[in-house]
Amino acid sequence: MTVADVARKEFADAVRSRALWVATVIFLGMIALTQAIVVTVVEDPDPKLAARFLEGPATEIVLPMLGLLLGYQAIVGERESGNLRFLLGLPHSRRDVILGKFLGRTAVLSVAILGGFLTAVGLIVATVGVPPLVPIAAYVLFVLLSAAAIVAIAIAISAIVDTRTRAISVAVGGFLLATVLWSYVIDGIHYVVTREFPGADPPTWLAVVDHLNPLTVLGTSADVLLPEASQIAITVTEDGASATQAEQTPSGATDALVHEPAFLAAVLVLWTVVPLAVGYLRFRSADLS
Known part of the structure; x- marks a missing residue:
């Protein structure tokens, strides 16, 4: 059995256990709901505005949660059930298990993501026109x-710890750090270095440190790649509330290092390679008895 065999088994197991369908429905539902709100609430929205709203709760919150849920028990779950020793008894290495589970579960999440975005683009085309497809x-x-x-x-966490309880604790802690606490971490680092809190125009080095968070990279990639969007002006009168597009505003991309697609891609690649390497080194020497 090879890496590809393990990956195919993981994907097939996800289909049989309905993990693929659940992930797809959740991501598709969130991204479709966002687009539905845009086209129904905003008066005469244009395709660029709708494309800008491809960034939202689905990618910023739902995607990280799904990724962690799909991966956190990939190895430790097999370890606790005893299936891991049977799996390793077949003619392949622990590296095959790590990489195969990573590829299989990434494929599951990728299908959900592609299904969600294709649905969202279809809604945009059907309601407001054809959006710019290359940036999307x-x-x-x-x-x-x-x-x-x-x-x-998530796979690295699952390979390093020895119980599901520890795996979910580490995964939840990491999620909270990356989404809720990260801004406080950045402020604290700036204060330690400069003895003052960052202002409206933080230094470049702090922006680089901020982008060590893969979710920050994901948010910045939307600013860099998606088209410029009009602001939404909300007006409240006696007759109710209405929303219209206001003046055009830049997406936020600049010439800074953290707005270079190559830099953003490099950070994401590092966050893929390094955790897998660390997880494998720990898993390689782990006593599974």
């Missing part, structure tokens, strides 16, 4: 890279 395709590629990084982190 580039952004989807970055979302897929982010998904691979998140699954790699």
Whole structure:
């Protein structure tokens, strides 16, 4: 059995256990809901605005949660059930198990992501017109890279710890750190170095440190790759609330290092390779008895 064999088995198991369908429905539902709100609430939205809203809760919150849930028990779950020793009894190495499970579960999440974005683009075309497809395709590629990084982190956690309880604790802690606490970490680092909190224009080195968080990279990739979007002006009157597009505003991309697609892609690749390597080194010498 090879890496490809393990990956195919993981994907087939996900289909049989409905993990693929659940992940697809959740991601598709969130991204479709966002687009539905845009086209129904905003008066005469244009395709660029709708494309900008491809970035939202589905990619910023749902995607990391799905990636961690799909990967956190990939190895430790097999270890606790005793199936891992049977799996390793077949003619392949622990490296095959690590890489195969990573590829299989990344494929599961990738199918969910592609299904969600294809649905969202279909809604945009059907309601407001054809959006700029090349920027959207580039952004989807970055979302897929982010998904691979998140699954790699979850697989590494699953390979390092020895119980499901520890795996879910580490995964939840990492999620909270990356989503809720990260801004406080960045402020604290700046204060330690400069003895003051960052202002409105933080230094370049701090922006680089901020982008060590793969979710920050995911958010910045939307600013860099998706088209410029109009602001939404909300007006409240006696007759109710209405939303219209206001003046055009830049997407936020600049010439800074953290807005270079090559830099953003490199960070995501590192977050894929390094956790898998660390997880494999720990798993290689782990006593499974």
